[in-house]
Amino acid sequence: MANLKELRLRIASVKNTRKITAAMSQIASARLRKAQNALLAARPYGERMHEVVQHLVAGIDPAERKAAHALLEERKGGRTLVIAMTADRGLCGGFNSNINRAVARYLDQERAEGHEVVLMAIGRKAQAYFKHYGEDFGGREYPAAEDKTVVDLGKTVASAVIEAFLSEDEAERVDRVLLQYNHFVSVLNQEPRRIQILPLTASESEDAPTQEPTFEPERSSILQHLVPVAVESLLQQAMFNSVAAEIAARRVAMDAATDNASGLIADLTLEYNRERQAAITTELMEIIGGAEALKG
Amino acid sequence: MADRMKLDILTPRGAKYEGIDVPGVEIPGLLGELGVLPEHVSFVTAVKPGVVRFKKDNESVRLAVGAGFLEVTESGRVVLLCERALAPSEIETEAAREQLEEVQGELAKYSGPITAATYRDLDQQRAWLEAQIRCAG
Numbered sequence: 287m288a289n290l291k292e293l294r295l296r297i298a299s300v301k302n303t304r305k306i307t308a309a310m311s312q313i314a315s316a317r318l319r320k321a322q323n324a325l326l327a328a329r330p331y332g333e334r335m336h337e338v339v340q341h342l343v344a345g346i347d348p349a350e351r352k353a354a355h356a357l358l359e360e361r362k363g364g365r366t367l368v369i370a371m372t373a374d375r376g377l378c379g380g381f382n383s384n385i386n387r388a389v390a391r392y393l394d395q396e397r398a399e400g401h402e403v404v405l406m407a408i409g410r411k412a413q414a415y416f417k418h419y420g421e422d423f424g425g426r427e428y429p430a431a432e433d434k435t436v437v438d439l440g441k442t443v444a445s446a447v448i449e450a451f452l453s454e455d456e457a458e459r460v461d462r463v464l465l466q467y468n469h470f471v472s473v474l475n476q477e478p479r480r481i482q483i484l485p486l487t488a489s490e491s492e493d494a495p496t497q498e499p500t501f502e503p504e505r506s507s508i509l510q511h512l513v514p515v516a517v518e519s520l521l522q523q524a525m526f527n528s529v530a531a532e533i534a535a536r537r538v539a540m541d542a543a544t545d546n547a548s549g550l551i552a553d554l555t556l557e558y559n560r561e562r563q564a565a566i567t568t569e570l571m572e573i574i575g576g577a578e579a580l581k582g
Numbered sequence: 583m584a585d586r587m588k589l590d591i592l593t594p595r596g597a598k599y600e601g602i603d604v605p606g607v608e609i610p611g612l613l614g615e616l617g618v619l620p621e622h623v624s625f626v627t628a629v630k631p632g633v634v635r636f637k638k639d640n641e642s643v644r645l646a647v648g649a650g651f652l653e654v655t656e657s658g659r660v661v662l663l664c665e666r667a668l669a670p671s672e673i674e675t676e677a678a679r680e681q682l683e684e685v686q687g688e689l690a691k692y693s694g695p696i697t698a699a700t701y702r703d704l705d706q707q708r709a710w711l712e713a714q715i716r717c718a719g
Contacts, residue, residue, distance in 0.1 A: 501625065
């Protein structure tokens with residue numbers, strides 16, 4: 287009855303897997319609430335900051351932006367730095383691969399047109415993926431953000447990209463910084479987005495402020511102070527989104543895995559019982575057959 | 583004339599205060615301390631690390647804040663955006679003092695260009711630690 291034994295082992299193995307996925311889903315649910323709260327708490331700050339920057343930047347003629355602040359300078363051509371923001375761990379559905387694929391597609395497309403693109407990786411999954419394809423990060427590698435490290439990591443990454451953007455060294459300098467990350471729309475929906483970090487721009491939709499606020503001290507000193515903070519804030523917002531999206535994606539993936547395991551166990555148990563019954567029937571037939579023959 | 587205004591203090595870690603009624607607020611501006619009273623004209627100003635003071639329910643509140651902005655909106659709401667904010671009870675004075683000494687030591691040793699990122703980081707750390715100590719002290 288080798289088949290029966292195999293089935294029994296198989297059922298036990300799937301049950302073990304289900305225990306793991308169910309536990310991971312529960313852990314993710316618990317962490318999700320925290321991450322969501324952190325994201326919601328951070329949003330007002332990020333949104334106000336964004337609005338203030340929009341006000342400030344929109345009021346400057348595009349031609350004069352460079353003079354107003356070096357980080358507003360729009361450069362033609364040159365080198366683009368793409369930041370791929372993933373997680374350190376897997377088992378979260380398409381979370382990491384969505385980012386990696388989107389960045390890889392962008393790289394292919396831009397390079398086919400002869401543009402120069404370099405990479406920065408946040409999160410081990412992006413590092414591993416692009417290393418496999420022989421990309422060189424040139425030291426631009428960071429671990430994925432976690433609830434507690436978002437604020438500081440945002441600052442570190444911001445100062446790294448600002449330094450690269452302002453570098454005097456031709457070989458080091460980047461002329462544009464883009465970020466690919468997962469935006470947390472809802473628990474069931476994470477949306478890979480690509481945003482521009484540098485140069486800072488005013489949004490296309492010109493809903494010009496009804497009344498220009500006064501700036502004290504004047505616009506340019508405020509810009510000096512505000513622009514680096516705004517870059518940090520953009521990165522931090524993206525990280526808060528990414529952290530929450532990762533946990534949400536893991537929860538959904540692990541829930542689905544648990545359901546699938548339950549389905550598989552039900553199928554296997556049915557098959558096991560059928561086999562068992564068949565074995566019993568055969569045995570009975572043999573016994574009855576034997577008894578009949580003796581009677582004969 | 584209104585004698586109260588709404589104040590929000592927002593940080594990336596969440597709102598420290600939201601929509602509280604205050605008679606005025608004092609902030610560390612880029613060009614020195616400045617006070618904002620109700621019915622202020624709408625304006626934007628930069629805030630450097632320092633101590634923010636206001637009265638909430640007749641009790642003085644002090645907060646150590648990091649670099650950020652103060653915005654007075656057209657509706658007269660006052661929004662302080664800062665990278666961090668700590669109440670005196672949350673400040674570990676001893677640890678801050680020790681760190682400050684370390685940072686000052688590193689700054690004294692530093693000989694590179696003052697535009698470099700390392701110098702800026704150190705300088706910002708120093709300002710933030712000093713703000714905490716002043717707020718707690």
